[in-house]
Amino acid sequence: MLPGVMLLIELVIMTDANHGIMWHPRQVSPESPTTGSSATLNVYSEINCAMKAAETEWSHMYTYKDNTCTLYKDESNLGDATIPCKTRNEPMCSAPFKEVGGLYCVYANTTRLSWIDARLFCSTLGHGADLLVTQSFSALQIYLQPYSYDEVWMGVRYRRWLDGKSVDSDHWKSGQPDGEMPLCGRMVYDNAYSSHLLHETLCSEPHTFLCQHNGNKKGWRRW
Known part of the structure; x- marks a missing residue:
């Protein structure tokens, strides 16, 4: 199957699984896992991580890497960053910013x-x-x-x-x-x-x- 088709299917599955919650790509600082994280889970894919985050009312952000899903209560450490994450809120800055x-x-x-x-x-x-x-x-x-x-x-x-x-x-x-x-x-x-x-x-x-x-x-x- 073509990569583009696979990506589209994954996005459809993620949106449906998250009950309409839109997860926006952002970045989080390296310090965040020790200052803002509330739960760390072992999951099989990012879709599973997004589902867990959507089911967790207090989780407004998550990171996923190597089957490790980390849920966050807030977004206080966004911006100074190298680690990709997803957040419920739309990005603060839009192009060209x-x-x-x-x-x-x-x-x-x-x-x-x-x-x-x-x-x-x-x-x-x-x-x-x-x-x-x-x-x-x-x-x-x-x-x-x-x-x-x-x-x-x-x-x-x-x-x-x-x-x-x-x-x-x-x-x-x-x-x-x-x-x-x-x-x-x-x-x-x-x-x-x-x-x-x-x-x-x-x-x-x-x-x-x-x-x-x-x-x-x-x-x-x-x-």
Whole structure:
């Protein structure tokens, strides 16, 4: 039988067996099995795992690997991740955004725009999207590490994030911020630290940028 036909049959069986419950593919962090799991079962296939999860009222998520089915009570560890899982809830992020641990929903745009134009572009994507503001600077550095982006606009202006919080002094590149002119913030790769740090520059300069939303359709509260 053709692989595509087999996949279709499996999906039909899974949907019927789960009494109409739709399981959405996500990813879960490696720490989740010790922080959010509630039951571990030995089953013969993922269909059996999905059936057990559907029959268990408190189970909102499951993982399946090598005949081991792990049921979870919540989804608190989604996002920072390498382990495939399935959840009852639809993904928080839809294209072009991707869910990133510690950063919510992120979209990296390689078009070079001014800070103002980049922010306007983000707003056209819906969900209250804006230039990226982070509560976890290390998560932002990790996210940027594999990319070739050297100068990336952030939601930083007048030395504050767009949520009104001042930029921490250790998040600036050496010698920054400099001058008194109100400028905009971009992430620049620092060879001395092998990581990205913030650097002020004229808001009119064209750079790539990161858009972000938090999965809340009402959007962010920004100043």
